[in-house]
Amino acid sequence: xxxxxxxxxxxTVPPAPGPPAADGPSARRPLVLRLLARPEVGVFLGAAAxxxxxxxxxxxxxxxxxxxxxxxQSSTIGLMALPVALLxxxxxxxxxxxxxxxxxxxxxxxxxxxxxxNVWAGVVVALVLxxxxxxxxxxxxxxxxxxxxxxxxxxFLILQGVNLAVTKLVTDNVATDDISDMDGFGQAxxxxxxxxxxxxxxxxxxxxxWLVFAALATWVLLRTRYGNWxxxxxxxxESARAVGVPxxxxxxxxxxxVGFGAWFVGMHELFSFNTVQSGEGVGQxxxxxxxxxIGGCLLTGGQGSAIGPVFGAFMFGMVNQGIVYAGxxxxxxxxxLGVMLLGATLVNLWVRRTATRR
Amino acid sequence: xxxMFRTRSRRLAPLVALTAASLLLxxxxxxxxxxxKAEESGxxxxxxxxxxxxxxxxxxxxxxxxxxxxxxxxxxxxxxxAKDNIRLVYAxxxxxxxxxxxxxxxxxxxxxxxxxxxxKPDAMKDVVGKATSAGIPVVGLNSGLxxxxxxxxxEFFGQDETVAGEALGKRLNAEGAKKAVCVVQxxxxxxLTQRCDGVRKTFGGTTENLYVNGTDMPSVKSTIxxxxxxxxxxxxxxxxxxxxxxxxxxxxSDAGSKAKIATFDLNKDLTGAISKGTIQFxxxxxxxxxxxxxxxxxxxxxxxxxxxxxGEQPVLTGPAFVDKGNVDTVARFAAKGTR
Numbered sequence: 001x002x003x004x005x006x007x008x009x010x011x012t013v014p015p016a017p018g019p020p021a022a023d024g025p026s027a028r029r030p031l032v033l034r035l036l037a038r039p040e041v042g043v044f045l046g047a048a049a050x051x052x053x054x055x056x057x058x059x060x061x062x063x064x065x066x067x068x069x070x071x072x073q074s075s076t077i078g079l080m081a082l083p084v085a086l087l088x089x090x091x092x093x094x095x096x097x098x099x100x101x102x103x104x105x106x107x108x109x110x111x112x113x114x115x116x117x118n119v120w121a122g123v124v125v126a127l128v129l130x131x132x133x134x135x136x137x138x139x140x141x142x143x144x145x146x147x148x149x150x151x152x153x154x155x156f157l158i159l160q161g162v163n164l165a166v167t168k169l170v171t172d173n174v175a176t177d178d179i180s181d182m183d184g185f186g187q188a189x190x191x192x193x194x195x196x197x198x199x200x201x202x203x204x205x206x207x208x209x210w211l212v213f214a215a216l217a218t219w220v221l222l223r224t225r226y227g228n229w230x231x232x233x234x235x236x237x238e239s240a241r242a243v244g245v246p247x248x249x250x251x252x253x254x255x256x257x258v259g260f261g262a263w264f265v266g267m268h269e270l271f272s273f274n275t276v277q278s279g280e281g282v283g284q285x286x287x288x289x290x291x292x293x294i295g296g297c298l299l300t301g302g303q304g305s306a307i308g309p310v311f312g313a314f315m316f317g318m319v320n321q322g323i324v325y326a327g328x329x330x331x332x333x334x335x336x337l338g339v340m341l342l343g344a345t346l347v348n349l350w351v352r353r354t355a356t357r358r
Numbered sequence: 359x360x361x362m363f364r365t366r367s368r369r370l371a372p373l374v375a376l377t378a379a380s381l382l383l384x385x386x387x388x389x390x391x392x393x394x395k396a397e398e399s400g401x402x403x404x405x406x407x408x409x410x411x412x413x414x415x416x417x418x419x420x421x422x423x424x425x426x427x428x429x430x431x432x433x434x435x436x437x438x439x440a441k442d443n444i445r446l447v448y449a450x451x452x453x454x455x456x457x458x459x460x461x462x463x464x465x466x467x468x469x470x471x472x473x474x475x476x477x478k479p480d481a482m483k484d485v486v487g488k489a490t491s492a493g494i495p496v497v498g499l500n501s502g503l504x505x506x507x508x509x510x511x512x513e514f515f516g517q518d519e520t521v522a523g524e525a526l527g528k529r530l531n532a533e534g535a536k537k538a539v540c541v542v543q544x545x546x547x548x549x550l551t552q553r554c555d556g557v558r559k560t561f562g563g564t565t566e567n568l569y570v571n572g573t574d575m576p577s578v579k580s581t582i583x584x585x586x587x588x589x590x591x592x593x594x595x596x597x598x599x600x601x602x603x604x605x606x607x608x609x610x611s612d613a614g615s616k617a618k619i620a621t622f623d624l625n626k627d628l629t630g631a632i633s634k635g636t637i638q639f640x641x642x643x644x645x646x647x648x649x650x651x652x653x654x655x656x657x658x659x660x661x662x663x664x665x666x667x668x669g670e671q672p673v674l675t676g677p678a679f680v681d682k683g684n685v686d687t688v689a690r691f692a693a694k695g696t697r
Contacts (some may be wrong), residue, residue, distance in 0.1 A: 017469035066587050069587065069613075070584075073580040073581075076574075114393070116389050118389050119389070145463060148419055167424070177394075178630075179393070179657040181392035182389040182393050184389070191531075259491045272608070273604070273608075275604075275627055277421075277424055278424035279424020280573050280574070281574075287632070317580075320577065320579065321580060321584040323582040324568070324581055324585050324588060325587070327588055327589065332682075333545070334569075358620075
C-alpha cells in the first residue's frame with residue numbers, strides 16, 4: 001500500500017458535503033420519494049417530458065423510422081457519455097474525449113491504407129493507441145497530482161495538433177483516404193456501423209452496443225468490487241486509499257475506459273463514413289460531459305449511475321433531432337437546444353430536491 | 359498492491375502493444391484491394407523555377423484546422439511560391455482578432471507581400487492599413503468580395519458566393535427540382551449563408567436552410583435524415599462542402615428518400631461520387647486557383663508592376679460546374695488533392 005500524500009494535497013475537488021439521501025434515513029421514507037431521490041429517475045422524467053413534448057409538436061416524429069434516427073444520434077453521444085460518466089463518478093474528467101475519437105479513427109484508417117493491410121490491423125492498433133492515451137492521462141494525473149482538467153486539456157491540445165499534423169504528413173491531405181474497398185472493411189462495418197431490420201425499421205447497431213455497454217457498466221458499478229472502488233475514489237480519495245482501495249489503479253483504468261469508448265465511436269465514424277477529416281471532434285467532449293451531468297453524475301465525483309447518462313444522451317439526441325422534426329426556424333436551433341437542456345436539467349434538479357426533502 | 363500493479367503494468371503495456379501490432383503485420387494480413395498500393399503515383403506539376411531574387415510572402419487565412427478545402431488553397435499557394443522563388447509563410451486562425459494578429463506578425467517580419475482572406479472585414483481593416491502604409495502590397499482571396507476595395511486591397515481572387523448560389527439555383531430549375539434544403543455546417547458563416555440566399559434567389563421552387571453540427575459527422579447524418587423524413591417533399595439536398603455532401607448520400611438512403619444531391623466545393627471522394635452518379639453535380643470555386651493566383655500576383659507586381667483586374671474588378675475563380683460530363687478530367691487532379 002502506498003503512503004498517503006503521494007498525490008499532493010488536492011488533486012481533486014473534495015467531495016460534496018455528503019449526498020443528501022444516503023442509505024440510512026431514506027429506508028423509512030415512502031417508495032415513491034425514495035425512487036425520485038435516485039439521480040437517474042429525475043433525468044428519466046426530464047427525458048420523458050422532452051420526448052412527449054416533441055411527440056406532440058412534431059407529427060413526423062411519430063414513426064418507427066424517426067425514432068431510429070433519434071436513437072442513432074443518442075447512441076453516438078451515449079457510447080462516449082458512458083465511460084465519461086464512470087470517470088466523473090471516479091472524481092475526474094476528460095477534456096480530450098472528443099478529439100480522442102478522431103485520433104483513433106485517423107490511426108486505424110491511415111495505418112491500414114498506408115501499409116495496405118487488412119483494416120482489422122488498423123482497428124487493433126487504434127485500440128492500443130486509444131488505451132495508451134487513456135493510460136497516459138491517468139498516469140500523468142496520478143504521478144504529478146495535477147487536476148485532471150489541466151492534464152486532459154494538455155492532451156486535448158496535443159491530440160488536436162497531432163491529428164492534423166500527422167494526417168497531413170502521411171496523406172499529404174487533411175483528410176484520410178477512402179478505405180472502403182479494402183479487405184476486412186465489410187466485416188468491420190458490420191460490427192461497428194451496420195443496421196438491422198426490426199419490425200420494418202432500420203435500427204443502427206450502435207444503439208444495441210450502447211445499451212449493452214450501459215448494462216455492463218451498471219453491473220460493474222453496482223455488483224463488483226471495482227464499482228465500489230470507483231465510488232470510493234470519487235467520494236474521498238484519501239479515505240479510500242486509507243481503507244485499501246487501489247486509487248491509482250482505479251483512476252488509470254477509468255481513463256482507459258474513456259479511451260476504449262473513444263476507440264469504439266472512432267471506429268463507428270470511420271466505418272460509416274469511409275474517410276475522416278482531421279479537424280473534427282472538437283467541442284464534442286463538452287457534450288459528453290453535459291450528457292453525464294444531466295444524467296445525474298456530480299461534477300465533484302462520488303455520485304452517479306450508468307443508466308442516468310443513457311437518458312442524458314437520449315435527451316440530447318431527442319432535442320437535437322426533435323427541433324428538425326418539428327420544422328422550427330433553424331436560425332434558433334442552438335438557442336432552442338440550450339433552453340430545452342437547461343429546462344430539463346432544472347426539472348431534474350427540482351424532482352430530486354423535492355424527493356430528498358425530509 | 360496498487361503500486362505493484364503500476365510498476366508491472368508500466369513495463370508490460372508497451373511490450374504487449376508492440377507484440378500485438380507486429381504480430382498483426384507479420385501475420386500477412388495485407389489487403390488485397392485498395393490502400394496505398396492502389397493509389398496512382400501521379401507526378402506533381404513541377405515546372406521550372408524563376409531566377410528572380412528571392413522574396414517572402416505571407417498567406418493569412420481564416421481556416422479552421424483540418425479542413426479539406428483550405429488544404430487545397432494552401433497547395434495552390436505553395437505551387438506558385440515554389441515556381442516564383444518565393445518563401446511562403448502560411449498562417450491561419452478562424453478567430454478574426456487572432457487572424458489580424460497574424461497579419462501584424464507578417465508586417466513585423468517585413469514580408470514582400472501579404473495575401474489575406476476577409477471573412478470578417480471589420481476586424482482586418484486596421485491591420486491592412488498598417489500593411490499598406492508600411493509599403494507592403496496586400497491582395498485578397500476567397501472571402502471579402504464586397505469589401506476588398508474599401509479596405510484598399512490591390513486585387514482580389516475568389517468566387518462571388520451569391521453568384522455561385524444563383525448559378526446553382528438555375529441549375530436546379532433545369533433539373534426540374536421543386537423543393538430544396540440547404541445544409542449549413544457552420545451557423546453564422548456569412549459566405550455559407552450567401553450561397554443559400556443565392557440559391558433562393560434564382561430557384562423556382564422553395565428552399566429552406568438546415569443547420570448541422572459540422573464537427574460531428576454522425577450528428578450531421580442524423581439531422582439530414584430527420585429533415586428528409588419530416589418533409590418528404592424535399593427532392594434536392596444542397597450541401598455547402600464536399601464531406602457534407604458525401605454524408606448526405608447516406609442520410610438520403612437512411613431516410614428512404616428519393617432526393618438528389620448537389621454541392622459546393624470538391625474533393626477527391628466527391629469526384630468519385632459524381633462519376634458513380636450518387637451526387638449530381640458540384641459548383642467548384644477552384645480553391646487551388648485562388649491560392650495560386652494570389653501568390654503569383656504578388657510576384658508579378660514586384661517584378662513587373664502588374665495587377666489583375668486593374669484594381670477595379672475582382673478576378674472570379676468560380677462558379678465552375680463539375681458533373682458527370684467533365685468529372686473524369688477533374689478527378690485526375692482531385693486525386694492529388696489539388697482540385
